[in-house]
Structure formats: structure tokens, C-alpha cells
Amino acid sequence: MSDKLGLEEAARLLGLSEATVARWVRQGRIPALRERGRCFFVEKHLRSWAKKHHIPLKEGRPPASDPAEEERVRLSEAIRRGGVFFGVKGRTVEAVLAETVKLVPLPENFDKDSLLEHLLQREELASTGIGEGVAIPHPRAPLEGLPGKAIVTACFLEHEVDFKAIDKKPVFLVCLILCATTQLHLKILSQLSFCLRSTAFLSFLKDCRSADELIKRVEVLEDKFQTG
């Protein structure tokens, strides 16, 4: 039967050590069945018991604390997903953002109007122009319906636009960042800012004309970032 849990699974579900759950079974504090010398829990009973006692359950797999897993968040991948566009039109912040939102590859049913609204709201709060002619518009909180992996859309503008950036320089590159979680967002952001710190990369951006070349340059910098 699939709804039977072993000691180990039950302990993980309850977020406790196996020794504790085994002791509770011995003390008769938790509903358990004994079968051939081992104990089992009926998942349904265990859940209702936990609910009755207000013990929070830890659903699913344990959170990936594995550093190898985290490494997989790569800026270059995100850019590849989001795409690189050249000569994006618009002379005001609003126009540029509206144009960018149109270009982002997102699922059909995704509400792009609300995305634009969120981006503008964020822009009102404080400029996302982070200096050196680059802006990184993003919504304040992760929006619903975003895919699990990060998306970064890089748009090289046709005309430089004043984003009211901190260093007052007009913006020529807009990198729209869309992430499903805040953690993911922060990771992408730290990689992006690492890249932008390199003056060589910045001068490359100024006359970048090929998407592949951009991604390649990002990959090189990324490796540097990972190794510290």
C-alpha cells in the first residue's frame, strides 16, 4: 500500500529525528502499526494526528542545501532563456519597458499588462538604473505564474534613455530580471553585478552586436565568480 510510511519517512515528514519518533511509538504517543517487528504509519492517520496536535509537517523533499545544486543557477542560462534583443525602440522609461515586456518569452496565459504595471511601480519607488548605462527593471515581489527558472532579457536600446540612474548616465542596456523566488533573484543579481564590475565587460557591452558573444563573455565571468 502506498499510504504506509516507514519510520524514516515519518520522521522526515514531522521534521524530527528517527530516534524521537521511535520513542514516541514506544511511549504510545503517536499512532503506529506494528508489522513484522517494524513500525509503520498510515499516512492519513499521521496527518490527522499532526493536525490535531498542531505539529507542522515538512512536505516534499528536504530543501536543497546541496551547494552543487545551487551552482546550477547561472546568469548565462537565464539570458539564453530570456533572449538578447538589439535596437529596442522607445524614448521614455515607460515606452522602453512596454517594449521590453513584449519581447520577454513567457507562457501564453501570463498577464503581461500586470507585469508592466509592477515594473513601473518599482521604477517609481527608485530607479533600477544601477549605473554605467545599465538598468535592471524587475517586479518588487515574485509574480505568480513565473516559470521555475530565472529569466533575464537583455535589450540594447536604439536610443539612450534617462532612467534617473544613480550616476546620472543615460541607459543603453535594459536587463529585465524575472525570478520565481527572491533567493533566485538575489543570486542572479549578485552574478550580474559581478559582471558589471569588470571594466572590460562594460566596454564590450558598449559595442556588443551579437547575442552569442554576450553569452560567451558572461559564461567566462561566471566561472570566475563561482571560483571566487
Add this chain to the structure above:
Amino acid sequence: MKNELLHIFRNTPFGRETLMQSVYFAKQTAVSLRVYIPAFRQFLMYFENEVVTVDLDRAFLRDPTTAREHAEAVIREGGLEPHFLEPKGFTASTLPDLPVEYAFMCCPRSISDLSTKIGLGHIGPRVRNIIRNASFPILMATPVHKEWRSVTVFFGGSKNAVKALRTGLTVSRTAGCPLFLFTEAGRRPKSHYEKIIEDRGLSGQVQELVTGWLFFEKGEFRNHLYDVPHDSLAVVGAYGHSAIREAAFGSKMETIQTVLPNPMLIVGPRCSPAPGLP
């Protein structure tokens, strides 16, 4: 503690041999050794569903002033760090209770110093009681210490035999010594046993570690036991039968322990499926 071998020390030359075997076993299986030097005639072990009273005879209490010293000397000679168990709970002021969470426990065949009872063919009632209730395998020492260089698992296909096999596999892996399987088949073909091993998901480990399968289809069990290597640790699964039932109907374990002078690791019916090895 879960990663320890419990040894009840008796301060006699015979007890020294037993302790030496515990030291060797602990080193081989990479567990620590915890020695209890009894201060009273009895102690209790509170298992999950039963209290076992262990009555010790006077030999265990002999010469308490030197006991600790002797034990330490033997353990250090074996290259281990001595740890002693100081009982924390007392059911009565002269009745300590010992913890029951161990990886193994070492018992002589009988907790008694009478020479008639030390010989083969007799497992004392208290030792049986411990085997029946313990959640850990019991190492049954031999009168004289001898190093074992292989492990032989008696595999008859039953649930307890599978437990014994698991234990044997772990011991053989940590000790890095060859493993033999011993099966007294009767009418069943070898494939029957192979299927049991496969069903329990052990075939990979068996292939990796087992070097030989002593498989007997006919003949007398007693005579086959001669083929067990003389320097092998026998791993046997035991049922929870009472002493009376075992005396009346006999069991494989009974025969093994009367015929085989090797050290034995007895995996009782209440043993947890995975012994607490690293």
C-alpha cells in the same frame, strides 16, 4: 550509545579472554567499547516490552579494586580507549539499570562461572532472555580468544536469516574480511535463496562481498558444520522461542552452537533491521 559494544567485565582470567574478544570485535567493526564493571549482583535491562533481570555470579564481583585496572590494561593493549559505563538509573539502591541502546553486546554463553556451563551446548537462560529482547546482535564469545578472519552467515531464507545476512554484510564490509554463506537447503533449489536475497535488495552487496556459498542439498547438518572455516565469525539469526520449546523441538541455532566452537554473533528477533554501525 548506539555505536558501542557493551561488555560486562568479570575480573577473572576467563573474563579477560572474553574482553579480548570484545576488543577485537570492536576494532574490526569500528565501534567503541563500553565496559560495565558490575558493583552489584543484579542489573536490569529495560527493553521495549520487557525487563530482563541479569543475575551475575560472584565471579563478576571478584576483587573490585583491581577490576578497573585490569580492564583498562586489556583494552589499551588492544589499542582502544577504555570507556566505562556508570549506571545512571537505579530501580533500587542495589539494582542498577543499564541502557539498552547499543550496536552489539558481548555475552559469554552463560553468565556463570561454573566450568560445566562454560562448555559448548549450553546457553544460559538469562543470555537467552537478552537475545530474545535485545535490539542489537549478541556476540557470544568463546572460552579462549582467537582472531577471526572471515564471516560466515547461516542463511536459511527466513526473516531472521535475512537480518543475520544484513548484519553479516555490514560486519564483513567494515572489517574488510571475506564473507561465506552457509545454507542447508533441504529440498529447495539455490535459486529460491537467490530470489529471497534479490527481493530484499541485497543481491548487489552479496555479489560484492560474498566469496563462497557453502550450499548443501543433502547430508546431515552436523557434519556440514565442519566446512565452516575454523577462524570464522558465525552470524546466526535466532527466533524468540522459549527455552522449553527449543529443548523440545531443537533449532538450527541450537545445533550450531553445540557443534561449532567459533565465536558467534546472534541476531535476535527484536534486532532493528539495520544495526547501528557507521
Add this chain to the structure above:
Amino acid sequence: MRTLFQNANDRFQLVLMGAVVGVGGGLAAVLLNRSLEELAEFFQPFWNRGYAFLLPALGAVLSTLCLTYLLKDVGGHGVPDVIYSVTRRGGLLRFRSSFSRLIACCLTIASGGSAGPEGPVVISGGSIGSNIASFFRLRDRQRVLLVGGGAAAAIASIFNAPVAGIAFSLEAILGEWTPTNLITIAVASAVGTEVSRLLQGNQIPFEGRIVGIGNLDVLACLGLVLFTSVGSVCFVRLLRGVRRVSGARIPWSWIRAGCGGLLVGLIGMVLPDVLGEGYGTIHRAIEGQYPPGLLIVGLLAAAKIVSTCLTIGTGGMGGIFAPCLVVGSFVGLFYGRILGVLFPTVHWAGEGYFALLGMAGVLSSVLQAPMTGIFLITEITGSYQVLVSVVLVSVMSVTLSHVFEPFSVYHQDLAEQGDLLRPRTDRRLLSELDIFELLETGCPRLHPEMRLREFVDIVREWGSRLFPVEDAKTGEYLGAVRADDVRSYLFNTHLYDTILVEQLIDSNTPAVSPDDALDEVMDIFEARHVSSLPVVHDRRFLGVISKTTILDRYRKELIVQEEI
């Protein structure tokens, strides 16, 4: 049959089991009662002989030898063993305990030792309950209830007092009054009483006709509180003293018991009323038939205390219930007679009234269990009209004697050992958790030769606050480094390659051993003002124990103990 029971609803199952245990406990009590009578009759003719003063010694020696060598059971007079098992060991009791104490107690009491049959019968009942629970593979929680039920049934059956049995079990043994506890124990107690009534008839053991209690009497009973408290405090202290002195002076248990018995025999030659369990004496006291004389009852009270302490304190087998009642009745008589001397013109309610109150007062304060005292006295005397006075005396005596003796005679040894852990107290919760359950494993290991740079990287990657340092070759634990301690170096990037991890090892972080009890570990947390500690055994690092985890588990532990 086992499976059938396991599947039944928890509470019904407990009710059913409670009934079974009740029969067992009741039978044990009846059996003890009968054999006591038989044995007492057997010993009767010897009491007229010249060597009669040797009888208690003989009985005590026999009983100790029998217990140690034949039945191989060591332990005290029973109730503390049961309490220990209930609080620390999930109610597990040995099967041999269900009869060994009965036999030993028969020998002690019938030969004239001054003790009661209740302690032994409590452990018998408890052990029957425990073994029945083990047979049906019940869990600790249920087993504890059945132990309580067995004890309740035994007391209820021996006194024909069902409510007293319930009160005793809840107050002295389990230590908490909850609905589930009450159900099982009440059923067991009722069944136990019924068993005894079927076999022995329904009679009130010490029926006294007490009439005409005036308001003045109720007022006067407050004065009695002083006497009962003094009596019980003397009793408890003397008992402890005798046990300590005799235990230290005489190493052989049977000689010790024999010496005690001999002294009791000598006292008994002068005052024969102190011998045995003394039910006959109580009878006469309550019915007001006791021979007059103020000093003689005072002397008797003292002598009974001394002889009981000599019997039980030296290892004789028996309970203190019955002696308490006898002492109480003497104290009550003594007080009543003092009143008569002081106020000869006032018409008092009669000696029986004060004897009865004295019993309630002494029993309650020796056991530190007022409800037991109240119900027992009311039930065994069948006199409900004295209820108000009994309640007053019991409660006041407990309060007063609590000042001098905070623990009951049953609990004091356990309290000294640190094993008195009442349900739902902090110590009890901590004692149930063990370090292994709280261990956080899987922190990265550091090596002493590591540079600060590598360490900073590890800190960045891992959320832990404490990192163990191990010898790279042997894996031996060398010490621990706290993430907090490196904060001051974090921004000094030029130090990253000059500082080694071994320089950062925190000497203020003691390692704890997995054998340590959790309350000791908590003390270390408090003393060192740290929030996490490394757990080390055999020079190997096992994991980290932190206050946060303890709080989390502690709370869950509390939650699961709630009854829903």
C-alpha cells in the same frame, strides 16, 4: 486475541484492560489477606512461649533470605519501585515482583513485624498490570495506566475502599489527574473491590459509630493537626535514619533484618499492641474500647513508630499504610485524652472520633496525599458524618508537615536520586529527550591548517554557527570554531591568508558527551552563554546540539503529551 485488542479504540481498550488488571490486583490482595490470616493463626501458639520475642527476628531473617536467594528480587517495600518504573521506565516491572514481595511480606508481618501489607500488594498489583500490558504489547502510556490500575485495585481490594484506591494511585503513583487516567484506574479499582467483596464479603473494615459531633469538636480537631504533623515528621525522619544507620553498619541484609526484628520483638514483649499490622488495635481505638490512661497511648504511639521503623528500615518487607493508621489512632486517642484532662466539663464527641481523625492526619502527611487520607478514612470507617473534620485535619496536616518534610516517604529516595520526575514538569521533559535525538549532523569539518580564507568560504556557504576542527589524518576532534568569532576578521581581507583555523579555536566551547543528561547540557548553555555546543564521543565529533533545536523539540514533546 492480541490483534483484536490492538485494533480496538484506545479508551475502550483501556477500560477493558483496566477490568482485567482489576481482577488481578484484587486477587493478589485477597490472596495476601488470606495467607496473612492463616499464617498468623499458625504463629498464634508460639506467642505464649518464652522465646516469643525471637519470632519477629526469625520472620524478618526468613523473609530477607527468601527474597534475596530464592526469589532473587532486591528492592524496597514496593511503592517507590513502582513510582520509579512509572516515571522513568514506562511502567515496566518484573514479573517476579508480582509475587515475591507478597511472600516476603507474609513472613514479616505474620511473625509480628510491625508493617502493613499495602506496600507489597501495591507492587504486586502494579506488576500484574505491567505484565498484562506487556503481554498485549501495549505502549508505555497505556502500560503506565495499567500499573496505576493494578495498584489502585490492590489498595481498593485490601481495604474494601474503591475511591481511596483511585485517589492513592493518582496522587502517589501517577502524579496527575487526567480523564484518561481516571477512567482506567477507576474501572480497575471498582473491579478490584468487587473481587474482594465476592470472595470476602462486603464489610466495612473498621466500622465506628460516631455520633454527636458538635461545632466545638470540629474546632478542636485543628489542635490535633499539630500532633499528627509532629508524629508523621518523626515517623518519616526516624525511618530514614534507621535505614541509613543500619545500612551503613550491617552489610549483610539478613542479619540487618534480624537485628531489627529482635528489637521489635523486645518492644513487643512490653507492648504487644505494636506487633503485626495492627488492624485489631485500630478496631478497638475507633470503637473507643481502649483501656484508659493518657500516657500509655502516648507511649504506644511512640513505640509503634519506633518498631515500624525498625521493621521496615532494616529491610523487613512491608508497607507503611497500616502502621500509619495505627500511629494515627494512638495520636488521636492521646489528643482526645489530653482534651478530656484540660477541659473536663466539655462533652467531647468520643475517643473514636479523634482516633479516626488522627489516622487521617498521619496517613495524609506521611504520604503527602490528602485525598488518599480523606477517602480511605471515610471509606474504611463508613462514617460520612465526620467528613468535614477529616478534610480539615488531612489538609492541614499535609500543609504543616510539608514545611519539614517536603517529600512523602515514597518520594524522598527518588527525589534524592533525582529520579522524581512528575509528569509534564520541565525535568521530566528534558529527561525524555536524549542528545542523539537533537543532534544536528552534517556540518562541514575544518582542519587546523586551513586558512581563514577557506573558512570564510565555508561560512558563506553553510548556515551553521559552529564548526568542528578535526585532525586531517586521524579525524580526531580538536576543538570548535564559532562563526561569530570570525566576524572581526571578515573585512580584513589581508589577514585571510595569515590566520589559520587552529588559532581561532574557541576555548570557551566545551564539548558535551552523548551520555550527558539534557539538563546538565542546559546548565552548560546557561553558564557559557552559548547557543550551540559540539557533541563529542571517543574523540570523534558527532554533531552539534543547539538551543534552537532543543526549544523546538521541547515544545513538540509537550504537545504530544497533551490529551485530545
